[in-house]
Amino acid sequence: MLTLQTVTRASFFTRLDFRPKLVLMAVLTLTAFLWESVALNGALALGVILAALAAGVSGRYIRRVLGLMAPFYVILLLTQGFWAGDMLRARTGQTVLTPLLTLPAHWWLIGGGQMSLEGVLYALNLIAKTLTMTLVIPLGVFTTDANAMIVGLVKARIPYKLAFIFSSTLRFFPLLFAEAQTILEAQRLRGLAFEDLGLLKRVSLYAKIAVPLILNALVKAQTLEIVLLSRAFSGSPERTYLHESRLAAWDYALLVSSALFFIAVLVAYFGWGLGRMGGPLANF
Amino acid sequence: MASIIAALKQASYAYPHTDRFALKDISLDIHQGEFLGLIGPTGAGKTTFCLALNGIVPQFYGGRFFGHVTVAGLDTLDHPISALARHVGVVFEDPETQLVAHSVENEIAFALENLKIPREEMLPRISRALEAVRLEGTEKRHPQELSGGQKQRLAIAAALALRPDLLILDEPTSQLDPVGAQEVFATVRELNRTLGIAVVMTGHAAEELAEYADRVALLVGGKLVKVGPPDAVYGDVAQLETCDVRPPQVARTFYLINRLRGAESPVPVRLAEGMRRLREGPAIEIAGCYAKCVETHSDTSASLLSVKDLHHVYPDGTRALRGISLDIRAGEYVLIVGQNGAGKSSLVKHFLKLLTPTEGCVQVDGRDMREWTVGALARRIGYVAQNPDHQIFNATVWDEVAFALKNRGWRKAEVEGRVIETLSALNLLDARDRHPLALPRGDRARVVIAAVLALHPDVLIFDEPTTGQDYRGARAILDITRDLHRQGKTIIVITHHLHLMPDYAERVLVMGAGVLLLDAPIRQAYHAVDVLRSTYLTPPQAVLLAQALGNDVPLLTPEEVAACVTDKNVKRET
Numbered sequence: 001m002l003t004l005q006t007v008t009r010a011s012f013f014t015r016l017d018f019r020p021k022l023v024l025m026a027v028l029t030l031t032a033f034l035w036e037s038v039a040l041n042g043a044l045a046l047g048v049i050l051a052a053l054a055a056g057v058s059g060r061y062i063r064r065v066l067g068l069m070a071p072f073y074v075i076l077l078l079t080q081g082f083w084a085g086d087m088l089r090a091r092t093g094q095t096v097l098t099p100l101l102t103l104p105a106h107w108w109l110i111g112g113g114q115m116s117l118e119g120v121l122y123a124l125n126l127i128a129k130t131l132t133m134t135l136v137i138p139l140g141v142f143t144t145d146a147n148a149m150i151v152g153l154v155k156a157r158i159p160y161k162l163a164f165i166f167s168s169t170l171r172f173f174p175l176l177f178a179e180a181q182t183i184l185e186a187q188r189l190r191g192l193a194f195e196d197l198g199l200l201k202r203v204s205l206y207a208k209i210a211v212p213l214i215l216n217a218l219v220k221a222q223t224l225e226i227v228l229l230s231r232a233f234s235g236s237p238e239r240t241y242l243h244e245s246r247l248a249a250w251d252y253a254l255l256v257s258s259a260l261f262f263i264a265v266l267v268a269y270f271g272w273g274l275g276r277m278g279g280p281l282a283n284f
Numbered sequence: 285m286a287s288i289i290a291a292l293k294q295a296s297y298a299y300p301h302t303d304r305f306a307l308k309d310i311s312l313d314i315h316q317g318e319f320l321g322l323i324g325p326t327g328a329g330k331t332t333f334c335l336a337l338n339g340i341v342p343q344f345y346g347g348r349f350f351g352h353v354t355v356a357g358l359d360t361l362d363h364p365i366s367a368l369a370r371h372v373g374v375v376f377e378d379p380e381t382q383l384v385a386h387s388v389e390n391e392i393a394f395a396l397e398n399l400k401i402p403r404e405e406m407l408p409r410i411s412r413a414l415e416a417v418r419l420e421g422t423e424k425r426h427p428q429e430l431s432g433g434q435k436q437r438l439a440i441a442a443a444l445a446l447r448p449d450l451l452i453l454d455e456p457t458s459q460l461d462p463v464g465a466q467e468v469f470a471t472v473r474e475l476n477r478t479l480g481i482a483v484v485m486t487g488h489a490a491e492e493l494a495e496y497a498d499r500v501a502l503l504v505g506g507k508l509v510k511v512g513p514p515d516a517v518y519g520d521v522a523q524l525e526t527c528d529v530r531p532p533q534v535a536r537t538f539y540l541i542n543r544l545r546g547a548e549s550p551v552p553v554r555l556a557e558g559m560r561r562l563r564e565g566p567a568i569e570i571a572g573c574y575a576k577c578v579e580t581h582s583d584t585s586a587s588l589l590s591v592k593d594l595h596h597v598y599p600d601g602t603r604a605l606r607g608i609s610l611d612i613r614a615g616e617y618v619l620i621v622g623q624n625g626a627g628k629s630s631l632v633k634h635f636l637k638l639l640t641p642t643e644g645c646v647q648v649d650g651r652d653m654r655e656w657t658v659g660a661l662a663r664r665i666g667y668v669a670q671n672p673d674h675q676i677f678n679a680t681v682w683d684e685v686a687f688a689l690k691n692r693g694w695r696k697a698e699v700e701g702r703v704i705e706t707l708s709a710l711n712l713l714d715a716r717d718r719h720p721l722a723l724p725r726g727d728r729a730r731v732v733i734a735a736v737l738a739l740h741p742d743v744l745i746f747d748e749p750t751t752g753q754d755y756r757g758a759r760a761i762l763d764i765t766r767d768l769h770r771q772g773k774t775i776i777v778i779t780h781h782l783h784l785m786p787d788y789a790e791r792v793l794v795m796g797a798g799v800l801l802l803d804a805p806i807r808q809a810y811h812a813v814d815v816l817r818s819t820y821l822t823p824p825q826a827v828l829l830a831q832a833l834g835n836d837v838p839l840l841t842p843e844e845v846a847a848c849v850t851d852k853n854v855k856r857e858t
C-alpha cells in the first residue's frame with residue numbers, strides 16, 4: 001500500500017531547501033503538461049524516475065505506483081489506440097493514420113475497429129505525462145524533513161495555516177491508514193474472506209469503512225483542536241520557528257537552472273514547435 | 285500554606301444542547317507545589333474540570349458557565365486560551381492524538397513557537413525539558429518511534445517547556461502498560477518535588493495516586509463529594525464503593541478486616557503501611573487459610589489450540605515470538621500477561637490467522653492453521669479488540685450483530701432469531717435501532733462482543749478489554765466473560781490489569797520478550813512475583829499483603845486476605 005515516506009539516504013536532494021524543490025516540481029509538472037511528444041515526455045519521466053531512485057525513493061515504492069496505475073494505462077492504450085483517430089486527425093491535419101491492428105468486422109459493437117500507431121503514441125505520451133506528475137511528488141516531498149517543509153512553505157509565502165494543515169495531514173495520514181486496516185481486519189475476523197468476494201461486494205464493504213473512519217477522524221480532529229489550543233496555537237503567522245530556512249549556493253543554482261530550463265521549453269515549444277503535437281519529434 | 289495557583293469558586297458548567305451540568309457548584313483551591321489526584325467514575329466531570337482550568341471550558345465549547353475559575357491570578361473567562369497556556373500545561377489520555385509534530389524537538393518547540401519565544405531561547409528550554417523527562421538524545425526522532433510511556437513523557441516535556449505553574453494530566457496512564465504508567469508517575473512526582481510545579485492528575489490508578497498525591501478530590505456526577513489527604517478519601521472505602529470508585533487493594537483489605545472484626549480502626553491506603561500492620565499483627569494459622577483457597581484443577585480434555593515451537597519475525601526484523609509451545613484446552617479461562625512487546629498479541633494473532641508462523645506450527649482442533657478458511661475460523665474463534673470503535677462499521681446495533689450472519693448466507697428468519705437471542709443475552713435489545721457509535725463506551729464494547737458472539741464461537745479472545753474503562757465498566761465486561769465461560773466457552777484474555785482478574789481467570793501465561801516465562805494456575809502465577817517483575821508487571825497489592833503474612837500463602841484478593849487474617853484459627857502470640 002502507498003504511504004508517505006521519508007528517505008533515509010542523504011543525497012543532493014535531501015540537502016536542498018524545500019523552496020527550489022517546489023519550483024522544480026512546478027517546472028517539471030508544467031513541462032509534462034505542455035509537451036505532447038512521447039519521446040520528450042518519455043525522457044522526462046525516465047529522468048524523474050532515475051532522480052527519484054538516486055535520491056533514495058525505494059524501487060519498491062515506484063513499482064507500487066506503476067502497479068496501481070497499470071489498469072488505467074491499459075485503458076488509456078486501448079481507448080486512445082482505437083478511438084483517438086478523429087481527435088488526432090483534427091489536431092495534426094494528418095488524413096491517414098498508420099494501422100497497427102484491425103478487429104474482425106463480425107465482432108459485436110467493436111468489430112472493424114482499428115488501432116493506430118499515432119493513437120498508441122498519444123496514449124504513451126499521456127502515460128509518460130502522468131508518471132512525471134506522479135513521481136515528482138515523492139522526489140520533492142520524501143526527500144524533505146517535514147519540519148523543514150513547513151518553514152520552506154511559509155518562507156515561500158504560503159499562509160501558515162495552510163502549511164500547518166499540510167504538515168498535519170502528513171502526520172495523521174498514517175494513523176488513519178492504520179485505523180482503516182484495523183477495521184478491515186475486524187471484518188475479516190467476522191468471517192469475511194475478501195479474496196473470495198466479487199468486486200461489487202468488496203466495494204460495498206470498503207464503503208462501510210468510511211462511516212466509522214470519518215466519525216473517528218472527526219473525534220480525533222476535535223481532540224487535536226483542543227490539544228493545539230492548549231499549546232497556544234492560534235493559526236497566526238506571527239510566530240517564531242525552531243528551524244531556519246536559508247538558501248545555499250546549490251539552492252540558487254537549482255532555482256536558476258529550473259527557470260532557464262522552463263524558459264527554454266517555452267521558447268522551443270512556441271518558437272519551433274518542439275514538443276507540440278505535429279511538430280518536430282511528433283512521431284517519436 | 286503555599287500560595288494558591290488555581291481556584292474554582294462556585295463553578296458550574298453545562299455543555300451546549302444539554303440541561304445536565306457537568307460541573308456543579310465546585311469550589312476548590314489548588315496550591316503551589318501541590319499534587320492533587322482527581323478521582324471519580326466515568327462521567328463524573330473529571331475531564332471537564334481539567335479543561336475548565338485552562339479555559340477550553342467554556343471558551344472552546346461554549347455552553348453555560350457560572351462562577352469563576354482563576355489560574356495564576358487570571359480569570360479563565362477574561363483571558364484567551366493562548367495566554368492561559370503560558371501558565372497551564374495539559375497532558376491528555378491518548379498518546380497518539382496529542383503529538384502534533386514530526387520530531388521530538390519540534391513537538392516541544394511547537395508551543396514556544398506559538399508564543400513567539402526567540403529561537404535562541406527555545407534551544408536550551410528544549411534541552412532542559414527533555415532532561416527533566418529523561419528523553420535526552422531523542423531530539424531528532426519521530427514521536428511515532430517512541431513507546432507509549434515515552435510519548436506521554438514527551439507530552440509532559442512539551443507542556444514543561446512553557447514553564448507552567450500548573451500541570452494537568454487527564455488519565456495519562458490509562459492506555460499505557462505498567463512500565464509506561466510507572467515512567468509517567470515517577471516523572472510527574474519528580475517534577476512536582478524538584479520544580480515545585482502544582483499537578484492535577486485524574487485517573488483510576490488508585491494504588492499510585494494514594495502513594496503520590498498530597499490530596500485527593502472525589503468527583504461524582506459533577507459534584508465535589510470529598511477532598512482531603514489520600515488517607516481520608518481512599519480510607520473511606522464504603523463511600524468509594526457507593527460511588528463506583530475502586531479503592532487501593534490495601535485499603536479494601538483492611539476495610540474488610542475491620543468489618544469482619546467489627547472494628548473501626550483507620551484503614552491504611554499505602555502498601556508499605558499495610559504490610560507493616562500485617563507483620564506487626566498476630567501470627568496467622570496458615571494451614572486453615574490455605575486449605576480454603578486452593579482448588580485443584582485437573583483437565584484431561586483434548587487440546588483446542590496448540591502451538592509448537594512457534595517463532596515469529598516481523599518484516600522489519602523484530603523477533604516477536606521465540607519458540608513458544610503451549611496447549612489450551614476446551615473450557616479453560618486463560619489470562620495472558622506481559623509488558624508491551626512481550627509477544628501477547630502476536631501469539632493470539634496466530635490463532636486468528638492474522639499472522640503466519642515464521643517457524644513452528646499452530647493447530648486449532650488438531651488441524652493445522654493452513655487448513656482453516658477465514659469463515660470456518662471465525663465460527664470457531666471470536667476476537668474482541670481493545671478499542672471497540674475499530675470493530676464497529678454498521679449503521680445500527682442490529683446490523684452490526686447481523687453482519688457476519690448475513691455474510692454467511694443465512695435466511696432472514698434465521699438471522700432475526702439469532703440476533704434477538706444475542707442482543708437479549710447482552711441486554712442490548714432496546715438499543716437495536718441505535719447507531720453503535722452513539723452508545724456509551726461500555727455499551728459499544730458489548731455491541732462488539734454481541735457481534736462476535738452471534739456466530740456462536742467456542743473460543744473468545746479479549747484483547748485488553750478493560751483499557752479505558754472505569755472499575756464498574758471493567759467489571760461489567762469481565763462478568764460477561766465469566767458468564768460465557770460458565771456456558772462452556774474457552775476464554776482468553778490479554779490484560780495489564782492483574783488486580784481485576786482473580787475472580788475470573790484460572791490459568792496464566794506470563795510472557796516476556798517473545799518467550800513464555802511461566803504457564804501456571806493463577807495462584808501460582810500471581811505469587812511468582814520475580815517472574816512478573818521480570819516482565820515489568822506489578823502483582824496486585826493483595827498478593828503482596830498475602831506474602832507479608834509469610835509461609836507462601838497463595839491468596840489473591842482482599843477478601844481472601846481479610847478472611848484469612850480474621851480466621852478463627854489465628855494463633856495469638858503474646
